[in-house]
């Protein structure tokens with residue numbers, strides 16, 4: 484017997500069921516964590532990771548730790564590809580859970596930012612094939628994490644980009660670098676100085692995303708097609724090529740670790756930024772944009 488976990492919503496409550504599935508019939512391996520649902524299709528050996536942290540899949544410390552650990556498990560299992568999406572159509576993630584930024588405790592800020600960077604690096608650096616199915620809004624941290632994937636498809640009529648400047652915050656330089664890799668330096672400069680969120684169409688025209696899809700189902704099947712298209716590419720050569728094309732960015736990010744963490748702690752931990760964050764949270768709650 485194979486044990487799987489199935490999570491369903493009944494009358495608004497999340498219910499977790501332990502399933503006993505005869506090995507012979509199993510086509511899904513399922514090892515979800517608290518905030519990230521995972522299923523691996525035994526036939527295609529492809530994993531789908533669905534962010535599942537109501538209300539907006541905010542990236543708090545727990546989500547980041549779970550995500551990083553699940554990716555490590557999938558690397559060990561040598562899956563053929565990983566598809567990253569949201570369990571809630573309409574929002575990939577609202578980015579960093581702002582509650583994590585509402586502190587001047589330097590040790591907490593340092594811990595959060597170290598984990599945030601490590602999780603991004605894990606995704607950016609994984610030898611696995613990764614496809615983001617952006618099935619909803621993807622501001623700030625959400626956009627950043629999707630740029631770490633090898634390929635991005637996005638459903639229509641949502642927004643993606645680095646909006647930090649609009650909030651009175653400054654995005655990390657490596658987010659700017661990564662976006663510049665995809666859309667070019669000039670467009671990245673305009674985007675970050677304005678804190679611009681792009682529509683799906685705009686993001687596609689610029690190259691921030693690779694393809695537009697109509698809905699999550701089409702996104703998932705498109706992602707599988709992309710993963711399949713690598714089936715005949717020698718695995719080792721693909722992995723080394725991925726590493727080589729990403730090496731320069733990686734080296735810079737690692738070289739700048741101490742400066743980046745210090746800037747984050749000083750920037751977010753200042754009373755001035757704390758006021759800005761507090762005001763933004765109030766606006767968000769009262770929907771005054």
Ligand SMILES: CCCCCCCCCC/C=C/CC(=O)SCCNC(=O)CCNC(=O)[C@H](O)C(C)(C)COP(=O)(O)OP(=O)(O)OC[C@H]1O[C@@H](n2cnc3c(N)ncnc32)[C@H](O)[C@@H]1OP(=O)(O)O
Pocket residue numbers: 538539541574576577578579580581582620622623624625646647650652653654655656746747750751767768769
């Ligand atoms: C000077 C040197 C500097 C050096 C480097 C420093 C580096 C600094 C790094 C700073 C980086 C920041 C990156 C980020 O990710 S910041 C977060 C940015 N995210 C956003 O601005 C998104 C805000 N949210 C939205 O736009 C919308 O909520 C949504 C995601 C489009 C969804 O809209 P929808 O209408 O469906 O839902 P609501 O708006 O009603 O939201 C539902 C409840 O969720 C709360 N919420 C939303 N987003 C967040 C969030 N990111 N964190 C925490 N909470 C969030 C919202 O308030 C609602 O709560 P309520 O039900 O209690 O009212």
